Amino acid sequence: MALSGMRGLSVFISEIRNCQNKEQERLRVDKELGHIRTRFKNEKGLTPYDKKKYVWKMLYIFMLGYDVDFGHMEAVSLISAPKYPEKQVGYLVTSCLLNENHDFLRLAINTVRNDIIGRNETFQCLALTLVGNIGGREFAESLAPDVQKLLISSSCRPLVRKKAALCLLRLFRKNPDVVNVDGWSDRMTQLLDERNLGVLTSSMSLFVALVSNNHEAYWSCLPKCVKVLERLAKNQDIPQEYTYYGIPSPWLQVKTMRALQYFPTVEDPNTRRSLFDVLQRILMGTDVVKNVNKNNASHAVLFEALALVMHLDAEKEMMSQCVALLGKFIAVREPNIRYLGLENMTRMLMVTDVQDIIKGHQAQIITSLKDPDISIRRRALDLLYGMCDVSNAKDIVEELLQYLGTADFTMREELALKAAILAEKFAPDLSWYVDVILQLIDKAGDFVSDDIWFRVVQFVTNNEDLQPYAALKAREYLDKPAIHETMVKVSAYLLGEYSHLLARRPGCSPKEIFGIIHEKLPTVSTPTVSILLSTYAKILMHSQPPDPELQKSIWAIFSKYETCIDVEIQQRAVEYIALSRKGAALMDILAEMPKFPERESSLIKKAEDTEGDTAELSAIKLRAQQASSALVVTDHRAANDPPQVGQLSMVKIPSINNMENNYGDQEATRANGIFGEGESQPHPPTNGHAPNAEILGDLLSPLAIEGPPSVSGNGILSEDDALALAPVGDQENAVKPMGDIAERFHALCLKDSGVLYEDPYVQIGIKAEWRAHQGRIVLFLGNKTTSSLDAVQVAILPPFHLKLELSSVPEIIPPRAQVQCPLEVVNLRASRDVAVLDLSYKFGTKLVDNKLRLPAVLNKFFQPIPVSAEEFFPQWRSLAAPPLKLQEVVRGVRPMSLGDMASLLNSWRLIVCPGLDPNPSNLVATTTFYSETTQAMLCLVRIETDPADRTQLRMTVASGDPTLTFELKEFIKEQLISIPTASRPAVTQQPQLTTPPSSASDPGALLAGLL
Missing domain, CATH: 2.60.40.1230 (Gamma-adaptin ear (GAE) domain)
Known part of the structure; x- marks a missing residue:
């Protein structure tokens, strides 16, 4: 930008740079814009020099980020100026200030065309640059023929032709009809013979766009592309300025190989042989070096070559070479190279002949599963999922289960889902499959969708030999002090149906089975209570003639729930207590469940539907899609509907596509515990008092007040x-x-x-x-x-x-x-x-x-009141879904011990209630909130920490008011993230006045009455 001689512009820029703050800068800009507007109104007194100077100032102001909503006509008018300095300013400022739909651009089309067809190369370059940047459909229709003539002209310098190629690319993208397919095949063939690499690179960009639109018309160009690659690979006639760290024009190599991937195959044997020779040279000549820039360029070429090798379905030997090269990449220290190696190895799985070779790198891929970079971990998970088959399924699934215990919250649900799918597809025997699913539920219950345990029940129901083993494993898991609610569901169902098969084993009598299941009843949600009631009826049925004490205990439970507010539970209790009095006839009424019809697993079907994008196969995302939809409970018997106990009321548990209580947060996490119901993604309350995310006052950040406030007589602002x-x-x-x-x-x-x-x-x-x-x-x-x-x-x-x-x-x-x-x-x-x-x-x-x-602040209106388990759990279960119960994963938390976090909660007037959550890594706290417009409101908070990563946790907040729930959740989140010293205030001294050292008086006495 030649600004010499423009003293006014230089002074203006200096003044802007010398402004002390943004306000001074804005005032100076406003002043200058006002001055420019005034001068433009008196256009007769403006010299070309003045107009150029003011337009330069407008561009500078626009580059600073200010809106420039006038002067566009003056900028466009400079395009028609006869001299280069004014014309340059016009083109440059117009291309920056206007877009392709601006009305003023139509006024310049004729001027631009005159410059393109003129003999002044400098003017041609200015015009082509403008059109290449902001040209629209009108420019395409008016200027495309002239631009094409410049591109194929032998009399134009390479500089002009290079710009013409990029300009035509822009026009083609705006209107593909401007390029006649029939006539351009031969012309592109000639352009690909170009010796000037600048023109060739620009022409190749145009060619990629053309062939992506219609490759059939450009078959004659395919040998030319191979010739270009040969020239570059052999470094023949490549000027030094087009060599980047010793690599001949890597950009042109990438563009050329990308263009070749639009052709389905290379039929000519000589051309195919030449192409594979080039690709072989690229594969053999690429290695990891210390220079990052050279690595980036060489790997861009390499990975495009790998994509082309896979596209052309090369011989197995070359494929094996590609896999070996990728195996070296996934073992280097540089994370970007490891990521690209894993990603491309996943693509190589589409080639059937190399899957066995990829398995040879299984140990290194598993190591990448524990990489500090989550992106690499995800790619390693996708690769392990894709390479799994019957031969290695056991090893891979066991690795995934082992990793599940230490994986961060963001990956656990995807891990659980993929492990379940692999276990079902490649299980060597069904008992191993049952072991895997029960381990999944035990280690990551919150991340195991209902479809998974429905499927286990179907397998057990349909295979009699598996039933005693599954019931025994369920009994063993119930002995654990803290199990997830999903484990309670599946164990209760299996023991209700098949516990009689374990009658001779110690600890498996009907009375003992009932006792250990009944211990879980106070901690489960409403849908699970329904399953437990059916289990009790089944246990009573299998114990005919019944044990009087057992029968009395079960009848007492049924009687208790005969008046339950939940219709489903009430109906079950009434029906079961009536049926249980029928004696031996109960055996026929509550017979074992019949076999399920053999249908394809919905999990595997989902996996196949998304096979093209394995990275997207995540139950987290499936659940996130449900967050904004209505909560629906299904009542039909499909392939993966919940198993029923007896032939009575249907147990209403949703499938994965219709979840009643699921997490909406894509990163939702929860440690194993007794809080079994899920919560959807938190949404800000939508009632009349809902806080606006734009104007919510941040408790932890400074406030600004612009302008003098108007204060009422009592000192309160309106x-x-x-x-x-x-x-x-x-x-x-x-x-x-x-x-x-x-x-x-x-x-x-x-x-x-x-x-x-x-x-x-x-x-x-x-x-x-x-x-x-x-x-x-x-x-x-x-x-x-x-x-x-x-x-x-x-x-x-x-x-x-x-x-x-x-x-x-x-x-x-x-x-x-x-x-x-x-x-x-x-x-x-x-x-x-x-x-x-x-x-x-x-x-x-x-x-x-x-x-x-x-x-x-908010916590000043809290009053910490401890609550017992009998008070807590009914309230927790009644607040089952958003917006009364919200959940969020919080990251960036200041690491602290569980004791410190409990002290921190107490300092906010939330009282920690020990013993409510059996998981030692979790905290449960309560408080009561008071306001004038509502009654005292009990607030419940559950914080689940990750012992492996103290910088993240999952928080669930519940109350009877949506606004209160949202505000309390955000308050705790801000305190945990934004105030690293919140639990240890820096200001702890008693307030006292201080005086300069020269004063002999005691000013501290002035504030004696403060405390």
């Missing part, structure tokens, strides 16, 4: 002004605060007294008291100087959810004096927005204005 609060950056005052304002605020969020703000002249202390939905904050304003503070003004900018009333504040604070300002607070509803204290005063000639967040 609602309209309060809503106008915007997030702000640093406040510029001549007087700098002492200490970290943010740390002081965070400390006061956890305690009720301390110093909120301090500078050399004033100190603001706080003492607060909170009861239910009301609070009282006393502000202590202390003058630290020997002079008075004048023009003191205090205003409160309240958020919508708080009602605040501030007492009057004196305009003058005498020397060394302290004033108290009570502030009454009433909480109307749940929100994380914070009130802002706007304090301004004058000390001498200095005017100080500070806006400080007040610690009237």
Whole structure:
């Protein structure tokens, strides 16, 4: 950009660079835009030099990110200028400021065409560059023939032809009809004979677009492409400027091989032999070196060559060579190369002849499954999944099961789903398959979809020899102290149907089986209660004649649930207690389930449907698709419907495509425990008090207030002004605060007294008291100087959810004096927005204005009340789905021990309830929230940590109010992520006034009444 001689433009750029902040820059830009607008209105007085200068300024302002909504006509008019400097500015600024649909561009089509067909090569290049950047359909229809003439002209310099090729590519993409297929086959053949590599590279880009649209018309160009590759591979007649780290034009090599992949095959034997010779040279000549740039270029060529080898279905020897080369790549330290090696090896699986060779790298692929980079782990998982067959299924599935225990939350569901599919497809025997699925449920119950355990039940039901073994394994898992609810479901079903086959084994009598299953009843969700009731009926049926004590216990349970509010449970209880009185006839009524009809597994069908994109085969994503849809419970008997107990009521459990209680978060995770029901993806509440994600006040970030607020007589900002609060950056005052304002605020969020703000002249202390939905904050304003503070003004900018009333504040604070300002607070509803204290005063000639967040935050309206298991679980189960129960995986958490996290929750007025969750890695906490508009609301929180990775956890929050649930979840999340010192406030000293060292008085006594 030649700016010499434009002193005004240089001065403007210097002034912009010297601006101290964004506001000064904006004011200077606005001033300049106003000046330019004025000058453009008086166009008669503008010289070409002035117009050029102002258009340059417009471009510079546009590049700074400001909107330039005028002057477009002046920029376009410069295109028709006779001199190069003005024409250059016109073309450049037009291509930057306008897009292809702008009306002003139509005015320039004729001028652009005149420059293209003219004899001035410089003007031709400017015009072709403009069209290549922003040309649309109108340009394509008007200019395509002229651009084509330039491209095939023998009299044009290579520079012009190169730009013409790229310009024609743009026009072809906008309107493919501008290139006549019949006439362009021979012309492309001639262009591919071009010796100038610049023109050839541009022409190859055009050729790739043409052949992707219709390869049949360009068969004659295929040998030419091979000739180009031969020339590059042998480094024949390649200028030095087109050699990149010793590699002849890697960009042209990649484009050429990509073009060849659009042809279905290479039929001519000589051409095919020449092509494979080139590919062999590329495969043999590529290795990993220390230079990153050379690696990137050589590997781009190599991986395109691999894609071409697979496309052409090369001989097995070359395929084996490709696999061996990829095997070297997946073993190097550079993660990008490992990733590409795994990805391309997965593509090689489509070639049947090399699958056995790929198996030779199984150990290294399994090692990649434990790589620190999750992208590499995913590619390794996809590759293991694709290469699995009967010969190696046992080893691969066992590795996946072993890895499942340490895998991060984001991969566990995909791991579980793929392990289940592989176990079903390649199981050497059905007992091994049952072992695998039960291990999956035990290690990752939350990540095992219902389809998986439905399928196990179908296999067991249809194979009599498998039934005793499956029942015995289910009995063994029930002995564990903490098992997932899915394990309770499958174990209860199997033992209900087949526990009588274990009657002679120790610990397997009907009474013992009933006892160990019944222990799980208080902790399961409503659908599982239905299954357990059916299991009890089956146990009673198999124990005919019944044990009186066992019969009495089961009848007591049925009687209890005869009045259950859930219709399904109530119906089962009523029917079972009536049937159980029929004596021996119960054996016929509750006979064993018949065999299921043999149908294809829905899991395997899904796997086959998505075989082209194995990376997308994830149950996490299948569940995520359900998050926004209605929760539906199916009641039909399909291939993977839930197994039924007896021939009575249908157990309403959804299939994977109709889930009642599933996680919507794609990264949803949960450690094994007793909380069996799933929760969908959290959505912000949609009721009248729903917080807007755009304007939610961030409890942990500074607030900004632009412009002077209008304050009512009681010192409270009006609602309209309060809503106008915007997030702000640093406040510029001549007087700098002492200490970290943010740390002081965070400390006061956890305690009720301390110093909120301090500078050399004033100190603001706080003492607060909170009861239910009301609070009282006393502000202590202390003058630290020997002079008075004048023009003191205090205003409160309240958020919508708080009602605040501030007492009057004196305009003058005498020397060394302290004033108290009570502030009454009433909480109307749940929100994380914070009130802002706007304090301004004058000390001498200095005017100080500070806006400080007040610690009237969400947790101040909590009252920690411990609850028992009998109180907790009914409430937890009743809040079964969003928006009353929300769940989210939180990453980037400050690592801490479980004890520290419990202390942190207690500091937020949430009380940790030990013993509610048998998993020692989980925490359960409760609190009660108070507001004026609602009754006291119990809040339930469950935090599941990953012992292997303390930087992530999964949090589930439930309450009877959607807004409260969302706000509490976000509050805890922000505290865990955004405040690394939240549990250890930096400001712990008692508030006291300080004075310069020269003062002999004791200012600390001024705040003696603060605490």
